[in-house]
Amino acid sequence: MRTLLSEEQIQQAVSNMACEVVETYGDKPLTIVGVLTGSVVLLADMIRKLSMPLRVGVVQASSYRGATQRGPLVINSDLMPNIANQDVLVLDDIFDTGNTLVELLALMDQLGPTSIRTAVLLRKLGQQEVDLQPDFVGFDIPNEFVVGYGLDYQDEFRNLPYVACLEPDDLRD
Numbered sequence: 001m002r003t004l005l006s007e008e009q010i011q012q013a014v015s016n017m018a019c020e021v022v023e024t025y026g027d028k029p030l031t032i033v034g035v036l037t038g039s040v041v042l043l044a045d046m047i048r049k050l051s052m053p054l055r056v057g058v059v060q061a062s063s064y065r066g067a068t069q070r071g072p073l074v075i076n077s078d079l080m081p082n083i084a085n086q087d088v089l090v091l092d093d094i095f096d097t098g099n100t101l102v103e104l105l106a107l108m109d110q111l112g113p114t115s116i117r118t119a120v121l122l123r124k125l126g127q128q129e130v131d132l133q134p135d136f137v138g139f140d141i142p143n144e145f146v147v148g149y150g151l152d153y154q155d156e157f158r159n160l161p162y163v164a165c166l167e168p169d170d171l172r173d
C-alpha cells in the first residue's frame, strides 16, 4: 500500500472545504447529509469546522459492496432527515463515475429542498460519466483504487487517518 494523501494534507483540505462551505451559506441553517458508509470520517471532521446552525443526517448508498468491482447501486433513505425547504449539502467520500451522486440527487430533488449542493473529499480524474460536478472538492486524484479516511476495501481500512492506493498485490479479488 502506498500513501497518496497524508493525514495533514487531508486535514488541511477539509478545513479549506469547510471555509468554502461557510462562504457559500454564511449563517443560514444547513442540513448536511453524509452518504454511508464512506463519508463518516469526513462527516465527523467537517461538521466540527462548520459554524452555522447545522442538522446532520445520513443516507446509505452502496455499489461496490466490499470489493473493487461495481455492483448495482442500492439506496436506503430510511435514515434521511426531512429535507423539505432546507438548504442541503450532500457529502460523499469520492466522486468516481458520478452515478451515485446523480441518482441520490434525483431522489432528494423530489423531497422539495430549497437547494442541494455536493461536497466530496476526492474526485478521480477522467472517470466521470455524468454532467454533474461536485460543488466542493478536496483533491483530484488519479484513477487508482484508494482506501482510508472512510474508504474501504472489503470493509477494511476505513479507519486509516490517511488515504492510500492499493497495489495489485493487495487485491484479493
Ligand code: 5GP
Residues within 6 Å of the ligand: 038, 063, 064, 092, 093, 094, 095, 096, 097, 098, 099, 100, 101, 144, 145, 146, 147, 151, 152, 153
Ligand atoms: P461513483 O458512483 O461516483 O462511481 O462511485 C462513488 C462510490 O464508489 C463512492 O462513494 C465509493 O463508495 C465508491 N468508490 C469509487 N472509487 C473508489 C475507490 O477508489 N476506493 C473505494 N474504497 N471506493 C470507491
Ligand code: MG
Residues within 6 Å of the ligand: 035, 036, 037, 038, 039, 061, 062, 092, 093, 094
Ligand atoms: Mg460511498
